[in-house]
Structures are given as C-alpha cells and as structure tokens.
Amino acid sequence: MSSVNRLQEAITSIASRKEEMFALLQELISYPTVSPPARNSDGAQTFLTGELQEMGFEIDRFEVYPGDDNVVGRLRGMSPSNANSLIINGHMDVAEVGDDSGWTYPPFSLTRGEDRRLYGRGVADMKGGLAASLFAIKMLREHGIELQGDLIFQSVIGEEAGEAGTLAAIERGYTADYAVVVDSSDLHMQGQGGVITGWITIESPTTLHDGMRSKTIHAGGAVRGASAIEKMMKIIAALQDLERDWAVMKSYPGFPAGSNTINPAVIEGGRHAAFIADRCALWITVHFYPNESYEQIIREVEDHIQRAAAADIWLRDHSPVFRWGGRSMIEERGEIFPSLELDQSHPAFAMLQSAYEGQLQKVPVVDMSPSVTDVGWFAHAGIPAVLFGPGELEHAHAVDESIDPDQLVQFAQVMARFIAEWCNTAKNAKE
Template identity: 55%
Template sequence: MDTRHFDLLKLLVEYNTESPPARNTDPLQDEIQAFLEDNGFEVKRRKLYDNDSIVVGILKGKDPKAPKLILNGHVDVANVEDTKHWTYSPFELTEVDDWLYGRGVSDMKGGVASLFYVLERLNAEGIQPEGDIIVQSVVGEEVGEAGTKYACEMSPKADLALVMDTSDNQALGQGGVITGWITVQSKETVHDGARSQMVHAGGGLYGASAIEKMAKIITALKELEQHWAVMKSYPDMPPGANTINPAVIEGGRNPAFIADECRLWVTVHFLPDEDYHEVVAEIEDYLNRVAEADVWLRNNPLQFEWGGTSMIEDRGEVFPSFTLPLNHPGYAMLEKAHEAIHEDPLVSGMTTTVTDGGWLADFGIPTILYGPGSLTEAHSVDEKVEKKELAQYSEVLYDFLKNWYKKPEK
C-alpha cells in the first residue's frame, strides 16, 4: 500500500464523523472540498443540517456531450458507542501486521481514500477525461438522511454511477428498505370503568381498544409477509428477504383509559426490482381490506406515514432498491479491470444490506455498488481492512477510470 494512500485514509479516519449523533462532518468536508479543488474539480456545496453538508465536485470533460460518470461515497461512519471495547483508538488509523484498524476503514472511508488516491494519481499524470467526472461526498447515509438524493439534485445527469461502499469487492445491486408508522386512532376516549359495557353482551357501548385492534393489524402484516415469501423472488436474493418487521409499538395514555391510540413502527425490506411507492401501496391496500372487515376499524380508518428524512430528525428513512446494469458497457469495463488485478472474474450479486446507491438509480442512473471492505467488519468493534485489499481496490479503480477517462460509455 502506497504511503500517500495510507496518509489519505489516516486523514479521513482522524475526523470523528459518527452518525448518530451526526452534525459533525463539515470539518472533513472542508478538507475534501480543498482536495477536489486542488485536483481541478469545480465544487458545489449544500448544507444538509447544521455542521453537515454535501460536497459535489465536477471535473469537466473535454467534450460536454460525452457520457458522464458519478463516483459516490459517504463520509459519515457508524456510531462507536463505548470505546472501552476497542483495542485501538477508533479515530486513529492503526497498522498491525497486514491490517488497518479504525472506524470507517471498511465502511466506507477505505473506499473514499482509494478514490482520492487514484484521482490525484490521474491528475498528476495529466490525464483529462472526455466526459465529466462527478464526485459526490455525502453525509447522512448511516441514519437514512438521503445525502445522495440531494447530491443528485446538485449534479449533472450521469450515464453511470459507481458507489464505493462496502461490498467485499463484488459488484452488487440491492434490495430496498422503507420505514413507516401505522396508527389506529379511536374517535372517542373511553374510561377504563366502562370497558365491561364495551366488550360484553348488552353493554351497548360501541368502542374498542386501539392496542387490541393493532394486534389484528400485526397478524395481517405477518400474513402478507408470508405471502410475499411464497410468491415473490429475485435472482441472488435469499428466499424471504422481503420482510415486514413490526419493530416498535406505542400506545395508550394510562391505565385509567381504554387505549384510544396505538402506533406501530415497521421496517419493510423489498426486492431489487420493486419500487417503494408500489410496495407501500400494496401494504395499505391489504391492511385497509382487513380493516374494512372489522366492525370498528371500518369506522376508525387506519392512518399511514411512510419514509422520512432522517432517523434522527423524524424517525424515518427510505433506501430505494436497484438492479445491476449487467449490459452496460461500463460494467464490462469494470469487470475487465477487476479481473486484470485480481486474476479472478468479478463476482456479481445482490445484497440485503442497503446503501445510498438506490437514490442514484431512483434518478434514472445505472448504478453499481463496488467497494472494498467486508460486510462483517462494517459497524464492528475494532473495524479493520486488509492493506492488500485497499491496494488492489485502488489499482482496479485506477485501471477502470483510466479507461473511462479515454472512452466513456453510455
């Protein structure tokens, strides 16, 4: 591993960009902006939240009409929690034998450092691209803040995107995730003392507990989840990867009242060829049919809230899915570069974990997830990456970009 490559990763790791708590990436983004400008990029910057911003660098190509390439990475890292469990300081790059330790070396500052090392090398060699090269340095990925969505709004429309997030050096597409809230809300509030009139023959009080009615909704979600597992599939996705998790439940006000509200927080995983708008519409349609068959729920309709802008700000997130553009000439270019360095074919597939890559695809950009680092190391205590792996990844990236600079493809 080249010393300059090591130093770039060291710089990135030493900035504590944990998310949560987030609101801490601007100092590192200042460094990245300066780096991009020093290497010929025009830089746009947009505030996402206080002390968190999106940086987009554009290296202008010789031909404005030539195909454009996006290179995407996030610089926020997973929360460390308690450092006492770490052998080495999480915010210092520590070299031990063949390994490098530090928060983010695998997810995904290792990929970002490799990109910067290669961009600097290409610039030093005087290689200019035919079409625009767009670098998106985003934040908020760890907490569903869709930094890449905003970066795409700031960027020219590209013909291919490479996301350098953790993928074990495989080319991956992904399933998607959306969170949501399902609410059962009573139109009336009933005292606990009147429960017998509500539940026993002859009581004459029309009412229900929102918590008890939510139990029916949870059962219905399980039935729909099982139906999906039987009837839906996608190549390279594990059977039943499309799930509906009833993750958090909130309800009732105190024991003196029948619960007049109950809210269920769900996490929905869907397949690479599914759109989250259609997935939530399917869930709502099924649950509304269940509710219509209930004598109380039909008059107290279910309420739905889907997605959100941040797990920190409004407890919601969306990660769109995406398929692999296997027939794109740029994919073949990456395959060739990978095989030249690794002397093995590029492995392709799908992952149930999620990245910001889905937002690029949501903007109509063919997208490939291809990065260094193991998924078992991402978010782990004593997170590590092998030096040789980063060195090889940078060589693949160099080979791929050198060829793309010369002959970009649509």
C-alpha cells in the same frame, strides 16, 4: 509517452505510493463523523474539499443539515457533450462507537495491526472507499491522464442514519451516464434490495375511561368503542399473513427465500392505565427485492391492511393512517433505501468488469448485497449504477473495524483503469 503508458504508470504509482493513500485515510479517520448523533462532518468535509480543489475540481458545498454539508466536486471533461460522465459517490459519516473500551486500537486513528490490517472506525464503511477513490484520481491527474467526460465526486452525509444526503445531491441536479457507489462490498459488484420504514396509526375519536370497558365489549353495553392497542393486534396479524404470502410467492436470485420481511419493530400506544387506549402506532421495517420499488411495496401493504380493516366493524369506520419513509431516522424516525436491480448488460458495467479482470487477473464476483446503501437512489433517479467498494461487511460497524490494505490498493487501481476508460469513451458507443 502514450496514454496507455501513462495510465500504467499511474496504476503502478498507486501501489508504490500506497503510504500516501493510507495517510489520506488516516486524515479522514481522525474526524469522528459518527452518526448518530451526526451534525459533525464540517471538518472532514472541509479537508476533502481542499483535496478536490488541489486536483482541479469545481466545488459545490451545500448544507443538508446544520453541521452536515454535502460536498460535490466536478472535474470538467475536455469534451463533456461527447464522452461518458461518471459519478463516484460515498458517505462521510460512520457508525457510532459508543464505549470504546472494547477496542484494541483507538477508533479515530489509523493503526496497522500485527495482522497487517488497518484499523479504525470507517476504514471499511466507508472512508476507505473515499480515500482510495481520491488517490486513484490523484494519480491519474499527476500522470497527465486527461478525461473527455465529466467526473463528479460526491461526499455525502447521513447514510448511516438513513438520511438523504445522496438524494439531496440528486435533487440538486447532479446526474451522469453511470454511478459507482464505493461502499463496502469486498470488491464484489453488487445490486441490492430495498428497505422502507413506515408508521401505521390507529386512533379513536373519543377517549374512554377504563370504567367504560364493559360497555364496549359486553352484551348490551351499547358503546361502540375499542382499544387501539387491541385493534393493532389485528393489523399485526394481517402483516404476518402478507409476509408469509410474500415468502411463498416472491423470490429473487441471490437472496435466500423469505428475505422480503415485514418487521413490526416498535409499538407505541395508550396514555394511562385508567383509560382505554385511544391511540396506537406501529413502526414497521419492510425489506423488498431489487425488482420492486418502494412505491409498489407501499401500495401492497396499504391495500392489504385496508382490506383487513374493512372486515372489522370498528376499524372500517376508523381506518389506519400510514406515514411512510422519511429523509432521516434522526429527524423524522423514518428512512428509505431504494433497491437496485443490477444491469449487467450496461457498457459501463462491462468496462468495470474488464478493468477488474485486467488488473487483478481474475473474474469479479457479481452478486447482491445483503445490506442496503445509497446506490438505490441512483437507480430510482434513472441513473445506471453499481455498488463496488473495498471492505468486508462483517467488519463494518464492528468493534475494531478493519480493512485489508492490499484490497485498498487493488480497488484504487481498478478504479483508475475504469475512470480512464469510461470517461474517455464516446457516449452511446457500442461495446
């Protein structure tokens, strides 16, 4: 039987044996890998490790945080130096549930509703993408589809809490000619903007009693002191000026005007009503466009704030201090999601589009995600990538999270086509 016929049989089997895929998803859903609190993915990652090993993957399992390991499987190609390699990436953690009394169906059991949709925490974001990708690979393996290039499957932790599971895998040395992050995109092929959080802190070297306030603000007081809280008001005003300038001067196709926001999300300051506030910290969240890097954004914000501080008599001698990003919202109260400017001229993107059109008989939607995912870490590392996965964003994180089972089948079929073609194409081959 020709390889083309074997591939078609594998694709057909995805539909005819879809209940096996749903059973795989059921097993993944049964593990309550909610984040926060996180540190609870051991059982789920052990199960997934077993699935990968059965398909012949070499396993690298390594701790990111206690109780939260990354699992990376490598299926070595027949001619890896000559053929394209591929990373399939997804996160094992799911959004927190909290009080589940509002759920119609149990969150950690896969349930088919009267509307035929599948319900359970993580079906859309994003255990559905993990299960469908695994099943696509399984069908390729069972039908004897050999791959010339390496296939790397990454099940990472921490995406929901801004934890750097994907970054940890990249830092461990995993790279490929292309990466597909199979997070929720409703089968759209997407790039994304980026997000970074930062702390701006103003601190006085001296702590003054409340009774000294008149000496710091009235004529003849002769004490150059200040309330850190009041000085932070100038910083917030400067951030608002910068945000307005960005809204006027910057734009990017696929985003509503003014999507690049600077949100003063949390403020902490002062120690007691009997003292002048000697410290104030502001936690901001900054959204930026796909053609911008978080390093660039940091420079722009810091430069603007330092200029504003230099115009203030007290702040020019007590400059704001910045702390940007972090590897965990849980551990460090900070996160980074780099942006991804989608390269639509890349041959892998063209192959993915072709696989989609060949399987679904329609042109895929190519646009920008209104959210952020781990896909930006690949772009930041110089690995071409795309966000492409099943599940509608409006159902992710929601009570009664659900997904269309037909979309899971369609996604698995498209991925099977794409994997078989991309990993059997010579490196640097012209389209």
